[in-house]
Amino acid sequence: MADDLYDVVVVGAGVSGCAVARELSRLRARVCVVDREEDVCCGTSKANSAIVHAGFDAQTGTLMAKFNVEGNERMWKLAQDLDFKVRRCGSLVVCTSEEDLPGLEALLERGRANGVPDLRIVDREELVAMEPHISDLAVAALWAPTAGIVDAFGLNIALAENAAQNGVEFRFNALVNGIHRVEEDWELLLANGQSIRTRCVVNAAGVFADAIHNMVSEHKIRIIPRKGEYLLLDTTAGDHVQHTIFMLPSVMGKGILVSPTVHGNLLVGPTATDVDDPESTDTTSDGLREVAEKCALTVADVPLREVITSFAGLRAHQPDHEFIIGEIEDAPGFVDCAAIESPGLTSCPAIGVYVTDIVRNLLSLEEKDADKWIGTRTGIPSLEGAPVSYWAELAQQDPAYGNVICRCRHVTEAQILAAIHRPLGARSLDGVKRRVTAGMGRCQGGFCSPKVMEILERELGLGPEEVTKCGPGSELIVERGEAQ
Ligand SMILES: Cc1cc2nc3c(=O)[nH]c(=O)nc-3n(C[C@H](O)[C@H](O)[C@H](O)COP(=O)(O)OP(=O)(O)OC[C@H]3O[C@@H](n4cnc5c(N)ncnc54)[C@H](O)[C@@H]3O)c2cc1C
Structure with a gap:
């Protein structure tokens, strides 16, 4: 051997x-x-809705249905053991016409057959109490309290x-x-x-x-790569809804959702378009327009002026x-x-x-x-929303906690150092972003990127031309010019 x-x-x-x-x-x-x-x-x-689905969508008896329900059950303990963010906010599938109510009932029955607990249909009055911004068109919804959101x-x-x-x-x-x-x-x-x-x-x-x-x-x-395009709104819009709001699903998927995220943003999307290229993650004006228009069917007054970025992900769809x-x-x-x-x-x-x-x-x-076998792991603590006294205490122990690098998301140098020096540590700007959210805020890295680049350079012993956004081919500095 x-x-x-x-x-x-x-x-x-x-x-x-x-x-x-x-x-x-x-x-x-x-x-x-x-x-x-x-x-x-x-x-x-890295590019999806980040919903922990309850499990009523997939056809009963499929692997999808089985693993969805089992995966949901396992997710909460896993999040405790491995210290990543989840929130069990529940989901609502909103029906916008009386004629579609049988479809909602069918979803309820399928969910029960799949073993999803505590599902029920809520009427408009209850729905409005749960979601004050629900659209005027909404007549009822399927309430799934076991659904949630996760830091993907x-x-x-x-x-x-x-x-x-x-x-x-x-x-x-x-x-x-x-x-x-x-x-x-x-x-x-x-x-x-x-x-x-x-x-x-x-x-x-x-x-x-x-x-x-x-x-x-x-x-x-x-x-078949099936593209989904999204709009991500700033944290100022993050509590426009409290639960994940779906439309009644169609053959192309679950429709346009409106959801809070674990990072406090509001997420709107995705579209569903089959594409040929498995690397085609660009967004399109048609796709984003569709997202902006369709979200109004279920949620009123989505504050679209708060959009901070758009992105797209590809579902690995197969015909069955x-x-x-x-x-x-x-x-x-x-x-x-x-x-x-x-x-x-x-x-x-x-x-x-x-x-x-x-x-x-x-x-x-x-x-x-x-x-x-080590079954637990500790993540990098987030300081967002932490009291100033706690920051001060940390900064006294380690001055790197006093150096705020990402002002939008309140990320300090200490957290970025942790992101780089952990097992499988970050090697690029995006690697840092995914681990500690630096660059994920309103300015989308406009202020902090040069600082994060300097830290990557220093800690990894790289030349400025070697620092990348997301690996080879995405170098950020091509050449240093002479000062005039
Ligand atoms: C728009 C959209 C919304 C979604 N929303 C949700 C949701 O809300 N909830 C939910 O549960 N699921 C959702 N999903 C589905 C979920 O995101 C995926 O099922 C999941 O991320 C798939 O993970 P994966 O590891 O199988 O694939 P990937 O994350 O794509 O990982 C595959 C990896 O393989 C690597 N690779 C590929 N080819 C090679 C090669 N030749 N050599 C070496 N490496 C290779 C790639 O680089 C990649 O890192 C959504 C998906 C999309 C696109």
Whole structure:
């Protein structure tokens, strides 16, 4: 057996791959996660609605329905163990015409069949009491108190950090562009010229999971990137609604939602448009106009002048609208975790456990001794809203807490240093942003980016031209000119 043989290589460091990696880290196994990007959470996991869905949407009996409900149940304990932000704010699916009430009833019945607890339909009077800004068109809503919102970056990073704490290796800037059998094992060829040999592969490559699957199987799959565009509003608009407000869903998805976020913003979107390019995450004027117009159907007076940015994410949609999870029949030892479209974020804690069971059985892996596995992790504390006396106390212990770098989100140098020097620490501006929110505020990094760049330069020993926004190819300073 080769010295460099892994038991499992997970392709993809989004929430699916990292949830699997964290569960695998409970086992006596050599595990590596590879990702084409420079950091975790650079694919769909970074650009979505960040809702912990209750579980009434997916067809009863599907993996989607099962993992949604199980994932929701697991999410709250996971958030405690791994210290990322969640809020159980509940969701309302708003019906805007009497004619559509049977659709709302059907959703209620499906939710109950899926095992979602405490669902009920609220009438207009109750709805207005819950949401004073609900639209005049609203006649009733499906109330799901178990739904919530999550810090999607925080979830992804926490899973990855905890997996790393437990011995999982990570390789970034590692694009897998070929896979073939070598005896009983798999060899993954990387675009950087390296190769990795492993007994088992888990394919969690998001919108590229079809490309990875199709490298090893005669039974081809097809992922259709389905774009969703959003508007993000400032924290001044964050309490315009208290719950996640959905429209009645259609075949293209759950419609335009209006939701608070765990960071105090208001999120409006997404659209649903099938695109050819799995890297097409640009926003369009048509898409954003649709978001701005349709949100008024469910919520009145959304303060759109408070928009601070727009973004788009890509759902890994497949024609059967079902997760593809399991060992590939004609590729023993190769496990798909593919077509993980919404509710993939919610489902990831359950998917991690399920995929790990498959791998454990395939390779006959044993659990580590209980004292060899660390089940908790502490995040970087946020200082937003903390009393000044607390800041002062921290700054006395460590002056870096007295140096505010991001004024919009109140992020200090101490937190940025923590983001850089943790396991799998930030290497870029976006890496810092995802970990401590510096640059996520009203000015979108206009003030703090140069300061964060200086800190990255100093702490990582980089030249100014080497600091990037999000990895190779996104350098921010091209060349230094002479002062005139
Ligand atoms: C608009 C939108 C809204 C959504 N809203 C919600 C929601 O509110 N709630 C919810 O539960 N879910 C939601 N989802 C779904 C959720 O975001 C996804 O299911 C989830 O993020 C998928 O995670 P993943 O790890 O499977 O994929 P990704 O996060 O895309 O990770 C895949 C990783 O694989 C890497 N990769 C790809 N190809 C290669 C290769 N060849 N070599 C190496 N690495 C590779 C990529 O770089 C990427 O990091 C939404 C999705 C979208 C697009």
